[in-house]
Amino acid sequence: MTVKLGVPSKGRLMEKTFDWFGERGIELGRAGSEREYAGRVGGVEGVELVLLSAGEIPRDLAEGRIHLGVTGTDLVQEKLASWDLRVEMLAELGFGHADLVLAVPSCWADVDVLDDLDAAAAAFRDRHGFRLRIATKYHRLVRDFLRDRGVADYQLVDSQGATEGTVKNETAEAIADITSTGETLRANHLKIMADGLILKSQATLYRSRSAAMTDADRAVLSGLLERLAVD
Numbered sequence: 001m002t003v004k005l006g007v008p009s010k011g012r013l014m015e016k017t018f019d020w021f022g023e024r025g026i027e028l029g030r031a032g033s034e035r036e037y038a039g040r041v042g043g044v045e046g047v048e049l050v051l052l053s054a055g056e057i058p059r060d061l062a063e064g065r066i067h068l069g070v071t072g073t074d075l076v077q078e079k080l081a082s083w084d085l086r087v088e089m090l091a092e093l094g095f096g097h098a099d100l101v102l103a104v105p106s107c108w109a110d111v112d113v114l115d116d117l118d119a120a121a122a123a124f125r126d127r128h129g130f131r132l133r134i135a136t137k138y139h140r141l142v143r144d145f146l147r148d149r150g151v152a153d154y155q156l157v158d159s160q161g162a163t164e165g166t167v168k169n170e171t172a173e174a175i176a177d178i179t180s181t182g183e184t185l186r187a188n189h190l191k192i193m194a195d196g197l198i199l200k201s202q203a204t205l206y207r208s209r210s211a212a213m214t215d216a217d218r219a220v221l222s223g224l225l226e227r228l229a230v231d
């Protein structure tokens with residue numbers, strides 16, 4: 001067998017993950033063309049690189065299909081219930097920083113904190129006959145966050161992309177999404193609630209708690225983690 005390492009298959013996360021491993025003497029790269037999802041590994045024996053969707057890496061780790069995986073903290077905590085029982089966080093990699101935030105229209109002058117949102121949500125329901133809609137793809141994280149803060153009078157609507165546009169399109173009144181520069185929120189006339197930071201995320205290296213390993217794999221893994229200076 002081999003030790004399987006799952007890495008995002010495209011974009012900034014892939015490039016920066018390759019750089020992070022490269023700085024530690026492990027050369028990762030694509031095996032073929034831009035569109036081929038096979039990887040190659042140099043500088044260490046017995047490790048296989050698997051290029052995967054960032055959003056699928058949490059489940060692949062939890063189900064033991066890969067031994068190690070790099071993806072955002074947000075995706076692991078959203079996709080896996082009791083994530084820390086299923087994967088082990090080995091190292092934060094220092095890139096891919098993004099905040100998951102709750103945002104409302106900038107023109108809602110009286111709604112700045114969650115208590116205001118709670119009141120606005122009750123008024124909204126009285127006026128419109130349905131609950132205030134929050135668009136997001138982070139259902140678990142948003143529900144847990146609002147439950148812990150006593151906000152209940154809302155409904156989630158699923159949005160898998162271009163989430164900030166849902167308010168203008170009148171399919172939601174508020175959104176919860178990832179932001180880094182804040183430009184997308186500003187361009188869509190949305191403001192972050194003062195106490196609306198749900199999670200700070202960054203690219204992180206995780207280990208599966210369930211992937212099967214031979215003794216040889218165990219030796220490869222511990223050698224690799226030593227090279228990466230994580231344990």
Ligand SMILES: Nc1ncnc2c1ncn2[C@@H]1O[C@H](COP(=O)(O)OP(=O)(O)OP(=O)(O)O)[C@@H](O)[C@H]1O
Nearest residue numbers: 053054055071072073074075096097098178180201
């Ligand atoms: N604007 C951003 N700045 C920094 N990090 C971001 C930004 N947008 C998303 N991310 C992070 O990148 C990671 C991957 O995001 P996302 O789920 O959007 O992947 P994707 O590019 O759509 O990939 P895939 O569809 O293959 O899963 C997430 O952990 C997310 O936090």
Ligand SMILES: O=P(O)(O)OC[C@H]1O[C@H](OP(=O)(O)OP(=O)(O)O)[C@H](O)[C@@H]1O
Nearest residue numbers: 161162163177178179180181182183184
């Ligand atoms: O704060 P900013 O720097 O403006 O970045 C935020 C945007 O980046 C991400 O979208 P992405 O480009 O990954 O596309 P998506 O909306 O389809 O997920 C995220 O969903 C926001 O829309």
